[in-house]
Amino acid sequence: MYYEEEQATEIIGCSCTLLTPYKGYTEGEVVGDYGSEIVVRLNNGKEVVEYRDEVLIYD
Template identity: 90%
Template sequence: MFYEEEQATDIIGCPCTLLNPYDGYTDGEVVGDYGYEIVVRLNNGKEVVEYRDEVLIYD
């Protein structure tokens, strides 16, 4: 998987919800920000890469 340079932004560590569930999981935490894509660690421990507009981020 190709990533741009990771950005240090205020959303890292914020709780979030996936608009499209991943294996039934939707809730997680933002652990990486790559501009258009973010890395989300779901409550089951799995990390997934999603487009920013496919995730609701709570701050």
Template identity: 75%
Template sequence: MCSYEEPTDIIGLHCTLLTPYKGYTEGTIVGDYGNTIVVCLDSGKEVVEYRDEVIIYN
């Protein structure tokens, strides 16, 4: 796992969590740290998820 944010093309893309967080599954990717990404859910909450636990839409 990287300890610093990587500038990648997935930042800003819409995504769906495979496991809901307090009922929310839809969000936008706001950070990329290698194996993990930061997702801003539609509720406004930011959560850290592993890449393989998120469906990323182009």
């Protein structure tokens, strides 16, 4: 899988909610920002890549 260069942005570490659950999980934390895609570590420990507009990010 190809990623753009990771960006150090203010959303890293923010809590978030997936709009479409991943195996029943929706809550997590942003751990990577690649522009249009972000990496989310879900509460079960799994990391998933989602498009930014498919995730609600909390300050």
